[in-house]
Amino acid sequence: MDKEVNKVLLVGTTNHLRSENTSQEYLDELEKLAFTLGYKTVGRVIVKLRDVSPSTFIGKGKAWEIKELALRTGADEVIFDDDLSPRQLKNLEEIIGKEITDRTGMILEIFANHARTKEAKTQIELASLEYLLPRLRRRWTHLERQIGGIGVRGGAGETQLEVDRRLVRERIAKLRRELMEIEKERAVQRKRRDSMFRISLVGYTNTGKSTIMNLLTPANVKAEDKLFATLDTTTRIWNIDRHHKVLLSDTIGFIRKLPHNLIASFRSTLREVEEADLIIKVADISSSQCLEQLESVDEVLKQIGANHKPSIIVFNKIDTMNEEIFKKARQLYPQAIFISALQKLKVDSIRQAVLETIKKEEIELSLNLPLVKTKEISLLKNNVQILNETYLDGIANIKFRCYKKVWKWLEAKIYKNLSTEKANTQG
Ligand SMILES: Nc1nc2c(ncn2[C@@H]2O[C@H](COP(=O)(O)OP(=O)(O)OP(=O)(O)O)[C@@H](O)[C@H]2O)c(=O)[nH]1
Ligand SMILES: [Mg+2]
Secondary structure (H helix, E strand, C coil), rough: CHCCEEEEEEEEEECCCHHHHHHHHHHHHHHHHHCHHHCCEEEEEEEEECECCCEEEHHHHHHHHHHHHHHCCCEEEEEEECCHHHHHHHHHHHCCCCCCEEHHHHHHHHHHHCCCCCCHHHHHHHHHHHHHHCCCCCCCCHHHCCCCCCCCCCCCCCCHHHHHHHHHHHHHHHHHHHHHHHHHHHHHHHHHHHHHCCCEEEEECCCCCCHHHHHHHHCCCCCCCCCCCCCCCCEEEEEEEEEEEEEEEECCCEECCCCCHHHCCCCHHHHHCCCEEEEEEEEEECCHHHHHHHHHHHHHHHCCCCCCCCCCEEEEEEHHHHHHHHHHHHHHHHEECECCCCCEEHHHHHHHHHHHHHHCCEEEEEEECCCCHHHHHHHHHHHHHEEEEECCCCCCEEEEEEHHHHHHHHHHHHHHEEEEEEEEECC
């Protein structure tokens, strides 16, 4: 039984900027990534790195030591926490004599395993092929599985490697085109959502976003103790109270050093976050890395241009929290909310905080519309909270409350229809 499990040896590094403690925490995360893939960690080692070797990353001597350790622990594969260049990877594989993977390779593999929808599958295949292209060597069993079915026959004079590279490049171009099509469809879908206030749950992977989503809406998304359990966005209506209905989205988790091309290829999934009106940042207060994780999240938000949006910070998992981190978090983020989604502790405070925030986004207006404009009147009434309505001389006067962004959407629609007879509004 144990034979079938892939046994892995983890390698981390310290340098003048990174302490032993931090490296251990990074390795804890790497071990979790390995666990998510179903691997068994049989050893961990931290290498003191003074200079990075361009050819072997850790230097030949250290590579020999890792080879020894891999033999001693019976590891089938060696996983580096740092990203390796194609050349370093190849040389290390030759010295150590085991399959070598780096952090990015592992993250890509997890994404590939967890992708369910066509969109996620296309996105991850693109990111994987871009990663593999410069690393292609003689064999590509992993790739064969992904682009299997295409006849692998080269033209005259082409080596197998050249054929492989050409096929991969062609496949990349095709996937890019497919993603552009998907993106267009998605844009149409999202446009329909302009009539509602949109909130996204965002955070480091495994912080409890999906668990919170399930508490607030009947979404029933999968929540589990695995990294990147969620890869697709789920959006549901959240009835915050009788008068406040919003769209809530649960989306993909972030991680430290999220591979750049992964962010690029998951752009259409991340679009939901980009277009959100409010972001709920979920952090895991039980993790010693909680505050660093929040920083990583901000880093990704910055990369997708969503760092200036209004946000609410929710520290989850207070049932198993670390007292010291709790104090620090309270000090750094006095406005933040502390809950346990699993134990259903203080969950209502999310609702209250969101209500408080979105009320600031509301406006009250009064609009006069000719009664004959039944289409415009019902469009308005279906999308706002009516405060009062009176009818006089064929004119309906409607007082209502709605979100600023919803009014912008409505205004464009109503005025487009009433281009000749402008409706009369008073703020
Ligand atoms: N102890 C504790 N565990 C929790 C709490 N909330 C969620 N969890 C657990 O944390 C794990 C991850 O929860 P998810 O809701 O899947 O987390 P996520 O942020 O959606 O993760 P990804 O989709 O992988 O990014 C699950 O095993 C949950 O049961 C909590 O308040 N306390
Ligand atoms: Mg999730």
